[in-house]
Amino acid sequence: MNCSVESEYLEYDVVIIGGGIAGATVAKKIIKEAKAQPNRKLKIAIVEAGRNTGMSADKYMSHVLAYHKKKAKLPNSPYADNPNAPQPNETDAKQMTGKAEENERISSRSGYLVQRGPLPFLSSYTRALGGTTLHWLGTTPRMLPSDFELKTRYGHGVDWPITYQDLKKYYEEAEHEIIGVSANVADQHYPGVKTKQQREEYFGCNYDYPMESVPQSYLDTYLSKKLHKTEVKFSDPEENFKIKVTSTPAARNSTPRGSYTPVGAVGNSSQGQRCEGNSSCIPICPVQAKYNALKTLNALQRDYGKNQNKNIQVDIITQTVASKIYSENTNCKNKIDYIECKQYRDESSGAYEAVKLKGKVFVLAAHAIENAKLLLASGVANSSDQVGRNLMDHPIILTWGLLKDKIGAYRGPGSTSGIPTFRDGAFRSKHAAFRVEIGNWGWSFPDGAPYSTFDSLLQQSEPAKNSKSLTWGSDLRKKLNEVLPRQFRIAWEFEQIPDQNNRVTIDEKYKDQLGNHRPVISYNVPGYVKAAMKQAREVSRKIHKDLGITKSVYAKDDDQKPKCEPAFAEFYPGTDYTHYAKSKPGYVIYEGKGYAYEGAGHVAGTHRMGFSPEDSVVNHNQQSWDHENLFMVGCGNMPTIGTSNPTLTMTALALQAGENINKYLEGEPLLSLARRCSSEHT
């Protein structure tokens, strides 16, 4: 008689930690590769720390309603905080003091991230099934070829061990099969991708995106007209630029090309087949015309869920937080053995059951900060001492003003165009490159408008209650209609370079309710970026001038008070309202001038890919140098961040990782890419 003992472990072929876009992509790609062989058996677990709160039409709608009810429309507003899988919020950040211990003490009391400074890390992410794609804007440009060779070309940062050409086919796959990107190749103009030959190298000869470009906003076309003659001059080194307003590739559904079918909402696939212009991409697309990872996960569950009884099975296990990775040394090979997780039923207490997951391959896809934290807590994969280091983001500065004409602010997706002109140039030897994002939602990002505009118009009337200038009722509506449609802002997103001291660490003092570590962050913004802020502010003044914004409310951007009191509240068209208050958490001074940066949510670099086990955590196959059965995915793998929003690149890398993982499972050699020599390592 057989006496079966329930195993201590849940056993899988592949254990993926993290139910966001990177984890979903890896699972989908491994299955796609594995299906090439008939009768191949494969069992995959996707383990998510947060809850599964959006994976049906009704559940998702509960997030939409939560968003409607929240007063502050922050990126995580629709997604409830969960003490067992806490997440950072933009409002957590405090201005830092000069002392790391003091900063630690202050920041550890509010929010999730413990911050040591010298500057605060201002980005958030989401810990729920679907991950941060639940609240992303959905901007999906590719990186530029030069972004992969920053060190060789400009002497900053590092080179990637792979080239743009290595990644190109995965970009295409990400655009067509994972995300669904809307853009027209013919409309895309980037520095270094101009001549016929360059364009063919970059896009391929007959390539186009799966869906037509989302229509540009009225603002975009207005700027195109007003700025078509605008030229900008950089002095060091001397370089001239022409402003080219360019439609931005987006992860939102539009008119399909050829046989492509746009993927609609989870549980209601006829909805969200086109972007409807609901104008709330961040924090939530109510119809799911914007991609989120729930779409990919839902398809995996539908096709390979437990009850399908297929050779290939995918288990999505939520409310299960990976807390420690165990390795073993067998046959001279150092491999990961199992991952211990804490599974909770209810987030009101820290009660949990320990669950051990065994696999042939392990994939960490839990976010750049969470991945690093888990590796550090487990003491694995860190022979390079690079785990947690090189933390990067795109620091953003905003510039805003009131245009002379009404340009229909607050309509359409958050952004439909940008100015890619400054994404590359000789100036990168001196200061950071930057992407220019044109915002369609007035002053919402810099100022909390339209609510703040309403408040200030109302307040403006308060002291004047007894005078003739009351602003109430239809007068107030008229006034709002004069101001809001003229609001205009640009976000300048800078390429941050890797720095060993910008890092995620852990400290036994700081743990969450389940006893897992909270990330302890040290962060700074380098002079390389600050110099670019100065340059960007100059470009913004030139652009403002050509748009007829000739006056400014503040004599200096960081002045406490406007030049004259009424100007601020009166909202004069043709005026620059840019203001970097000294009290902002991201306030910095460069060459005597103040700026305030914001986070972009583009968290990268914490387990970077490199040329050798000494300089990096993973190799060019996204495989740990230390443990052959451990693969890392997510923006943490990126050696440098370039100027593109990183999700598309992360997805392309995850596809490459998925292909490698299948090869590894099959005992085949991994991809051998045309690895080039880095100037650092020759």
Added chain:
Amino acid sequence: MICQKESIKDLNDLRNHLQFAIGLELATIPIYLTGLYSIVEGQNTVATRIIQTVAIEEMLHMALAANVLNAIGGKPGIEPICGQDPIIRQFPGKLFFLPDLGNLHLRRFSQESVKTFIKIEEPHSPCEAPDQGYASIGEFYKAIICGIKKFATEDVFCEAREKRRNCQITSTEYYGGAGRLFSVTDQASALKAIDEIIAQGEGVDECILKDNASQHVCASENEVSPPLLDGDILADGWQMRTHYARFREIQHSRRYKADQQIGQAPKGAVIPIDWKEVYPMADNPRASDYEGTEVHSAIYAFNQTYTDLLNNLYSAFNGKERHKQEIRNAVTIMWRLKNQAIALMKTPSPIYPGKTVGTPFEYLGKNTV
């Protein structure tokens, strides 16, 4: 007993039938949208989805009917034909060719209005021909199928291909519901278009798929139960039910199981419905009722938007130069209509205490400003 399918006399009569087909599909949309927009936002989510997909599929039917009419050289228009309006200009109103449906009303989401929805989509063909017109929408379309087979010869399509070549609304312009929009270029695609309309409404009837439609017999004679599924499968694997079945699901607050017969009461998952989470709009609102009141301008503005939408759609069906842009502009107007509709659903009626104003859907004419 004679079925009416061979009632179309000539090509011109076929074109007239298709004019009325476009108007018939259009007529159902205000009825469904009124039910849809009367539901408090975020409530009755399954019912909302059902009504919304049906309304959007009626828009598909309207475009398919227009494509067929264009393909046989007709010009989709709003003008009366032989003294009869192809569209309903004001509710309550009757549909020419389908007098048995009686007066069609604009009513909020309620058990009563769902009964009307079911009646509209009723597949039953009683074989007792009414004195005039057709017994059901299905019968009406079956007559069109016969008419196409008989009068829409290859020559007809060939001639129209030249003259009306910019008038087809193409597949990329349809989304939001199941089914597919396609260009109609010949008899086969014309029949396919009409089949799609019938299938989504009341299911695929084996009879109409037979080669020789003149041998078609009525459902009641051979006891074929109308189907539950319409043959569309969504990207997420959901098998779409016919409109008739979808509304029966709302009526019974339950889904059908995929293997059930339509005649049975649905036995699948419960659909939670709260009939109280509905704005209490007064039936069949009209702008004229509100003249002199403070809400009149808002009601009039809604009618103006509806009018703009119809004028824009019919103009798109007639293939103006910026044809594709025109149909896309129509989508923008649909959003304006939705926003105005929801506002009117919430606006208290100054003449009916305890009720709200609701959506009038009155067409104001071709050249209104």
